[in-house]
Amino acid sequence: MRKRSKTGETLLNILYPRRCPVCHDIAAPRGQRICTKCREKLVPVQGPRCCICSKPLEDPQEEYCGDCRRISHHFKKGIGIFPYNPIIQNSLYQLKYGQRQEYGVFYGEFAALYAQKEIAQWKIEMLIPVPLHRRRQEKRGYNQAEIIARSIGDKLDIPVNIRSLYRRKNTKPQKELNPSERKNNMKDAFCIRKSGTESVNGKNILLTDDIYTTGATLDAAAQCLRNAGAKEVYFLTIAVGRDRPV
Numbered sequence: 099m100r101k102r103s104k105t106g107e108t109l110l111n112i113l114y115p116r117r118c119p120v121c122h123d124i125a126a127p128r129g130q131r132i133c134t135k136c137r138e139k140l141v142p143v144q145g146p147r148c149c150i151c152s153k154p155l156e157d158p159q160e161e162y163c164g165d166c167r168r169i170s171h172h173f174k175k176g177i178g179i180f181p182y183n184p185i186i187q188n189s190l191y192q193l194k195y196g197q198r199q200e201y202g203v204f205y206g207e208f209a210a211l212y213a214q215k216e217i218a219q220w221k222i223e224m225l226i227p228v229p230l231h232r233r234r235q236e237k238r239g240y241n242q243a244e245i246i247a248r249s250i251g252d253k254l255d256i257p258v259n260i261r262s263l264y265r266r267k268n269t270k271p272q273k274e275l276n277p278s279e280r281k282n283n284m285k286d287a288f289c290i291r292k293s294g295t296e297s298v299n300g301k302n303i304l305l306t307d308d309i310y311t312t313g314a315t316l317d318a319a320a321q322c323l324r325n326a327g328a329k330e331v332y333f334l335t336i337a338v339g340r341d342r343p344v
């Protein structure tokens with residue numbers, strides 16, 4: 099992606115001042131991606147987390163969350179950064195449905211810093227945003243997972259691949275479904291383009307998305323990439339839901 103010049107950035111900031119992903123007002127001081135006073139309201143998950151999906155755990159003795167104990171995933175492991183509290187919920191809602199693409203850039207930059215160590219440890223060679231179905235993307239005008247991936251890729255100098263994986267089923271929104279319906283809904287939802295197999299073959303891939311709930315979407319995408327020859331698939335999401343009681 100072509101980088102905008104400094105002057106271009108400044109001009110854009112005057113015409114369309116960046117909004118803060120926490121208070122949704124124009125970020126203060128102007129030009130920052132988040133208000134100084136709002137930054138402290140964004141607190142990543144603290145305390146014990148699932149070794150695979152990074153969900154916060156009630157019991158510090160446990161290694162895995164209920165879901166990861168019950169089922170094995172196609173991805174190897176991943177990180178969700180923020181607990182899914184009302185601040186994050188509202189912020190991600192505006193990113194997805196409110197045309198606040200700049201929030202995705204902010205979260206991507208945050209993620210690049212926050213997960214830099216893991217991304218290096220996992221030897222990530224390629225970022226793949228979870229694709230939207232073509233019709234949904236046309237309606238929205240962008241894919242929030244792609245904005246996040248590009249922002250991470252820019253910071254850490256990792257290529258972003260949006261061509262190889264695509265969504266062939268225009269699935270129902272996962273939030274309307276229970277866990278088993280979610281899994282079913284995602285069955286065969288993703289597909290690899292013929293030319294994509296070569297690009298993902300033998301690579302360590304990081305999938306990006308806005309939220310991890312049951313992991314059904316990321317798992318379906320990971321399965322597709324593994325079938326196409328990807329070495330290992332990891333994930334990074336901006337928010338992560340709570341563990342469900344078994």
Ligand SMILES: [Zn+2]
Pocket residue numbers: 118119120121122123125126132133135136
């Ligand atoms: Zn603010």
Ligand SMILES: [Zn+2]
Pocket residue numbers: 148149150151152153162163164165166167
């Ligand atoms: Zn887990």
